[in-house]
Amino acid sequence: MSTGAGVKKALDAYGKQGLEATVESASPGRLVVMLYEGAIKAVQLGRLHMESGDIAAKGAAISKAISIIDEGLRVSLDKEQGGELAGNLEALYFYMIGQLFEANLHNRADLLEHVLGLLVDLKDAWESITIAGAVPQQPPPETPAVPDRNAGTLSYGRA
Known part of the structure; x- marks a missing residue:
């Protein structure tokens, strides 16, 4: 193993340990924000790979x-x-999954941008609640509405 590979392996291990420590000590609200951050990063990588024509990496990121x-x-x-808010969020998540599936299948960067905007809005709402120190047991009060476009056409493993 080369020195460069050894350093990369050590840094990867350190990063994983750092992430595990962060997750273990994070509040429930912070964990939700971290999930949004991960999804946002993955969508952004998917867009970059789509633009560069790297189909395998695009598919993996999406x-x-x-x-x-x-x-x-x-x-x-x-x-x-x-209650109703959790149901609305679930519908929104299914909508985003469908849009990501379509974006991947048809190389639609506009759909990636749309989902990215929804994820950023939701992350910002959770961050404001988490920073305020009032982390609720349920989702934040305002979530983006699920567009009616493509309603009922989701075919991502679940009906």
């Missing part, structure tokens, strides 16, 4: 964003305490 939204944000919703 798939990562879909996983964060579906397996992180959507699954963590508390539908009993969150």
Whole structure:
């Protein structure tokens, strides 16, 4: 193993340990913000790879964003305490997943930008709540409305 590879491996290990420590000590609100940050980064990488023509990397980045939204944000919703708001967020997450799927399938950077805007808005709302120190047990009060376009056409593994 070369010195450069050894340094990269050490830095990767350090980064993983640092992330694990951050996650273990983070409040629930901060964890949600971290999930949004991860999804935002993945969408941005997907857009960059789309622009550069790197199809495999584009697909991997968009798939990562879909996983964060579906397996992180959507699954963590508390539908009993969150009520209608949690239901609206779930619908919005399904909408974003569908838009990301379409963006990946048809190389639509505009759809990536649209989802990116939604994610940034949601992250900003959570950050303002988290910074204020009043982390609610349910989602923030204002979430973007789910557009009616493509309603019912989502075919990403779940109906």
